[in-house]
Amino acid sequence: xxxxxxxxxxxxxxxxxxxxxxxxxxxxxxxxxxxxxxxxxxxxxxxxxxxxxxxxxxxxxxxxxxxxxxxxxxxxxxxxxxxxxxxxxxxxxxxxxxxxxxxxxxxxxxxxxxxxxxxxxxxxxxxxxxxxxxxxxxxxxxxxxxxxxxxxxxxxxxxxxxxxxxxxxxxxxxxxxxxxxxxxxxxxxxxxxxxxxxxxxxxxxxxxxxxxxxxxxxxxxxxxxxxxxxxxxxxxxxxxxxxxxxxxxxxxxxxxxxxxxxxxxxxxxxxxxxxxxxxxxxxxxxxxxxxxxxxxxxxxxxxxxxxxxxxxxxxxxxxxxxxxxxxxxxxxxxxxxxxxxxxxxxxxxxxxxxxxxxxxxxxxxxxxxxxxxxxxxxxxxxxxxxxxxxxxxxxxxxxxxxxxxxxxxxxxxxxxxxxxxxxxxxxxxxxxxxxxxxxxxxxxxxxxxxxxxx
Numbered sequence: 001x002x003x004x005x006x007x008x009x010x011x012x013x014x015x016x017x018x019x020x021x022x023x024x025x026x027x028x029x030x031x032x033x034x035x036x037x038x039x040x041x042x043x044x045x046x047x048x049x050x051x052x053x054x055x056x057x058x059x060x061x062x063x064x065x066x067x068x069x070x071x072x073x074x075x076x077x078x079x080x081x082x083x084x085x086x087x088x089x090x091x092x093x094x095x096x097x098x099x100x101x102x103x104x105x106x107x108x109x110x111x112x113x114x115x116x117x118x119x120x121x122x123x124x125x126x127x128x129x130x131x132x133x134x135x136x137x138x139x140x141x142x143x144x145x146x147x148x149x150x151x152x153x154x155x156x157x158x159x160x161x162x163x164x165x166x167x168x169x170x171x172x173x174x175x176x177x178x179x180x181x182x183x184x185x186x187x188x189x190x191x192x193x194x195x196x197x198x199x200x201x202x203x204x205x206x207x208x209x210x211x212x213x214x215x216x217x218x219x220x221x222x223x224x225x226x227x228x229x230x231x232x233x234x235x236x237x238x239x240x241x242x243x244x245x246x247x248x249x250x251x252x253x254x255x256x257x258x259x260x261x262x263x264x265x266x267x268x269x270x271x272x273x274x275x276x277x278x279x280x281x282x283x284x285x286x287x288x289x290x291x292x293x294x295x296x297x298x299x300x301x302x303x304x305x306x307x308x309x310x311x312x313x314x315x316x317x318x319x320x321x322x323x324x325x326x327x328x329x330x331x332x333x334x335x336x337x338x339x340x341x342x343x344x345x346x347x348x349x350x351x352x353x354x355x356x357x358x359x360x361x362x363x364x365x366x367x368x369x370x371x372x373x374x375x376x377x378x379x380x381x382x383x384x385x386x387x388x389x390x391x392x393x394x395x396x397x398x399x400x401x402x403x404x405x406x407x408x409x410x411x412x413x414x415x416x417x418x419x420x421x422x423x424x425x426x427x428x429x430x431x432x433x434x435x436x437x438x439x440x441x442x443x444x445x446x447x448x449x450x451x452x453x454x
């Protein structure tokens with residue numbers, strides 16, 4: 001992993017800046033066991049907690065949540081795994097209780113799995129406390145949030161990893177192998193997105209035992225994601241969840257390793273899906289939720305231009321009926337792959353103007369990580385991806401190595417959200433994309449593959 005992040009020695013000044021940003025703070029290398037904390041024990045937090053509890057090289061020593069029900073469920077999980085009871089924080093409802101967790105002695109790292117709007121401040125507090133961070137996706141809300149997270153990491157040198165699990169999806173990683181092998185020729189265009197019917201996630205009846213589709217409440221009367229996530233659909237219009245789509249595309253295009261995003265614009269459709277769901281699908285046309293004016297367009301399309309000439313399209317589609325898909329497309333001078341129909345076409349290999357099934361290619365180019373850890377990933381969340389992303393964070397910490405999805409990846413992928421909001425608000429204006437690396441992208445080495453250890 002280190003070879004992917006170290007700068008060439010051509011610029012001493014840039015090299016010093018990169019090392020201070022990416023190298024972990026002084027910690028014992030080669031540790032065999034970690035003591036970790038978890039901030040946020042809701043439904044996503046419990047998925048991540050499961051992966052931590054499955055490991056023999058991790059001791060979960062601290063849990064924090066201001067919802068006693070969720071904290072209790074997390075403790076019950078620990079007990080079922082027959083692990084030592086961790087210290088708990090937040091039972092009193094104190095929203096700053098996580099700071100007490102960060103003060104706990106002997107903490108090797110913390111995973112943040114709270115609502116999006118809390119990620120930046122919690123990560124900043126953790127890095128200031130010299131506690132390495134594994135943060136669930138969405139690094140911040142505003143553009144300033146992203147700069148603040150970046151500057152804190154640069155100043156403290158504390159490791160930070162964005163826990164983007166789709167980068168570890170089996171077909172996505174096989175395609176990464178194919179891109180690196182040159183099978184698609186020179187890359188020209190990429191697509192991805194978050195296309196996932198979340199209507200039943202954004203509303204429920206407030207019952208902790210019925211979090212999905214049980215009603216049309218949200219906000220204070222809702223539960224789980226309906227309590228906080230739906231408000232983003234009310235107040236914001238943009239690409240609200242970019243990293244699932246942009247993460248793999250950025251890896252394919254060597255973003256921050258000889259390439260970068262240069263421009264962005266975004267368009268949003270009208271907003272009809274959520275009101276239709278409440279009024280017609282749930283039969284609650286007279287409920288107050290049916291009268292809410294949702295700002296988020298049902299389909300948001302974002303386009304990015306890259307320094308090396310590639311274009312990338314992202315689509316956010318969470319308010320209309322549709323089966324789950326991320327809509328990946330990798331296209332180059334010699335062919336393309338599309339995940340929606342599990343198909344591939346390689347000129348000179350495939351029959352002219354015909355698709356091939358992707359399975360034979362996936363088997364041939366299966367990533368070493370999947371070959372090595374598929375059995376351990378079986379049964380893990382999101383088809384095994386959650387095992388791999390937690391594994392990567394844990395193994396990088398144990399080895400005192402740079403994070404595979406580092407601070408530059410985190411802030412650039414996540415900053416697509418406020419930039420897309422700005423573009424839409426300013427009449428679909430094309431904006432210059434900030435260079436968070438401040439020129440380091442020119443000399444950082446490409447990622448040829450994730451390390452076969454993690």
